[in-house]
Amino acid sequence: MMQSNNYILLFTxxxxxxxxxxxxxxxxxxxxxxxxxIDLDTKKKILATVTSLSDFQTPDEILNLYDQRFVSKVINLxxxxxxxxxxxxxxVAEEINIQKNYKLAPEKxxxxxxxxQNEKSEPESYIFPMFGNGLWDWISVYVALSGDxxxxxxxxxxxxxxxxxxxxxxxxxxxxxxxxxKKIFDETGQLQSVRMLRGEKGLPLGPHEVDGMSGATLTGRxxxxxxxxxxxxxxxxxxxxxxxxxxxR
Amino acid sequence: xxxxxxxxxxxxxxxxxxxxxRRGIVKDPLNEDNPITVQVLGIxxxxxxxxxxEPTLVMGxxxxxxxxxxxxxxxxVRNLVPTRVRIIVQxxxxxxxxxxxxxxxxxxxxxxxxxxxxFVGLIITNCIVMGRLEAxxxxxxxxxxxxxxxxxGLGYAWVILLVAFFRELLGSGSVxxxxxxxxxxxxxxxxxxxxxxxxxxxxxxxxIIWVQRAQNGYVxx
Numbered sequence: 001m002m003q004s005n006n007y008i009l010l011f012t013x014x015x016x017x018x019x020x021x022x023x024x025x026x027x028x029x030x031x032x033x034x035x036x037x038i039d040l041d042t043k044k045k046i047l048a049t050v051t052s053l054s055d056f057q058t059p060d061e062i063l064n065l066y067d068q069r070f071v072s073k074v075i076n077l078x079x080x081x082x083x084x085x086x087x088x089x090x091x092v093a094e095e096i097n098i099q100k101n102y103k104l105a106p107e108k109x110x111x112x113x114x115x116x117q118n119e120k121s122e123p124e125s126y127i128f129p130m131f132g133n134g135l136w137d138w139i140s141v142y143v144a145l146s147g148d149x150x151x152x153x154x155x156x157x158x159x160x161x162x163x164x165x166x167x168x169x170x171x172x173x174x175x176x177x178x179x180x181x182k183k184i185f186d187e188t189g190q191l192q193s194v195r196m197l198r199g200e201k202g203l204p205l206g207p208h209e210v211d212g213m214s215g216a217t218l219t220g221r222x223x224x225x226x227x228x229x230x231x232x233x234x235x236x237x238x239x240x241x242x243x244x245x246x247x248x249r
Numbered sequence: 250x251x252x253x254x255x256x257x258x259x260x261x262x263x264x265x266x267x268x269x270x271r272r273g274i275v276k277d278p279l280n281e282d283n284p285i286t287v288q289v290l291g292i293x294x295x296x297x298x299x300x301x302x303e304p305t306l307v308m309g310x311x312x313x314x315x316x317x318x319x320x321x322x323x324x325x326v327r328n329l330v331p332t333r334v335r336i337i338v339q340x341x342x343x344x345x346x347x348x349x350x351x352x353x354x355x356x357x358x359x360x361x362x363x364x365x366x367x368f369v370g371l372i373i374t375n376c377i378v379m380g381r382l383e384a385x386x387x388x389x390x391x392x393x394x395x396x397x398x399x400x401x402g403l404g405y406a407w408v409i410l411l412v413a414f415f416r417e418l419l420g421s422g423s424v425x426x427x428x429x430x431x432x433x434x435x436x437x438x439x440x441x442x443x444x445x446x447x448x449x450x451x452x453x454x455x456x457i458i459w460v461q462r463a464q465n466g467y468v469x470x
Contacts, residue, residue, distance in 0.1 A: 003332065003333065011329065011330070011331055011338075012334060012338075015338060019341055019345045022349075023348055026348075026349055026352050030352050030353065030355070030356040033356035033357070034352075034355050034356045034359075037355065037356060037357075037359035038359070040359070041360075041363075163445070163446075165421060165440060166445065
């Protein structure tokens with residue numbers, strides 16, 4: 001009886017229902033928690049570009065700080081704010097999937113921007129998410145520019161599968177600190193972006209250069225590429241703000 | 250009549266909860282029959298996740314959980330499973346448990362999920378788990394199967410933890426993220442790329458196997 005086709009069909013059928021039911025139950029039950037974790041992860045990365053997160057221990061504190069100090073908007077390639085998507089649904093910058101947008105042509109992408117404000121609700125820095133390819137898989141970064149739209153205040157990298165100890169170092173504070181105070185424009189006002197060099201020399205470098213990571217030249221090249229292409233995508237907005245902020249001062 | 254019959258029948262000897270034989274089930278895979286160093290199974294994950302101790306520990310716990318529960322479940326249904334589809338049944342049970350682990354990690358320990366994500370999924374293909382189901386759980390009672398799962402899981406865990414200890418210490422100069430050499434006053438300890446690469450894992454694993462075989466005289470035949 002146990003070897004009959006009917007028994008096998010019955011057995012596998014019951015097994016599929018039981019195991020499938022268990023999985024879908026878990027997935028539904030855990031989904032809100034997972035959503036919160038992903039949300040927290042995004043906001044943590046945005047916050048990490050402008051403040052030191054070690055002062056904020058609990059997830060709720062981080063989320064609170066974020067809500068108090070950040071405003072966000074979505075822009076297009078021309079630097080104009082867009083409020084609704086093609087179907088007329090309101091856009092939320094925090095929920096925009098940068099990876100999905102990366103696959104679209106630059107003029108079709110939606111670009112989220114996060115603005116960090118001081119206590120008086122004046123914009124203090126502008127944070128731009130970027131996305132690109134490292135050596136093995138995707139890499140992404142949040143770059144914070146100060147009010148002059150030229151100086152980098154901080155960066156916060158993430159990656160999927162860069163080699164631990166080599167390319168994965170882009171996510172360490174040691175490497176991220178190298179980007180601080182670098183400039184994206186030269187004296188003539190040309191957009192230069194920031195290059196990550198080959199090799200790790202620790203020498204004093206120019207305003208558009210960042211010391212590389214030994215053994216991770218290709219990851220470094222990916223970083224350079226990503227910064228260059230996304231800065232040019234954000235250029236319209238950056239230049240507009242640069243003019244505005246200058247006239248205020 | 251029936252009463253006398255039961256009286257005559259020899260009293261059933263209950264095996265102690267942790268009898269010699271049962272202790273053997275747990276102890277053998279720890280050393281003499283270790284899944285990694287002796288059976289040479291589950292090597293890919295032993296290489297992939299052992300760069301740092303913390304993910305290795307989580308991976309070890311995840312594998313122990315998956316082996317113990319898949320062993321238990323398969324052992325419970327061992328008399329119902331049709332022989333012709335037993336491999337599929339084993340795989341579905343393992344895959345379900347692994348997905349559970351990965352979902353729980355994602356909900357409660359997101360940072361670790363990002364590090365281990367792909368590797369947790371790959372527990373499904375870890376030969377140790379399926380090997381135990383096929384070799385043990387299908388033919389043994391639930392309690393023994395749990396013991397066997399604990400033994401094999403721990404046997405896997407201690408080896409990868411040892412590999413990770415040396416790789417993190419020599420590769421990144423830290424233990425569980427705590428900078429050892431920094432604390433000892435050697436601030437300029439260079440990161441060792443060889444240990445961070447998978448080659449480092451092969452080397453450390455080779456040394457462990459060497460030491461172990463020198464000690465217990467195991468010879469491959």
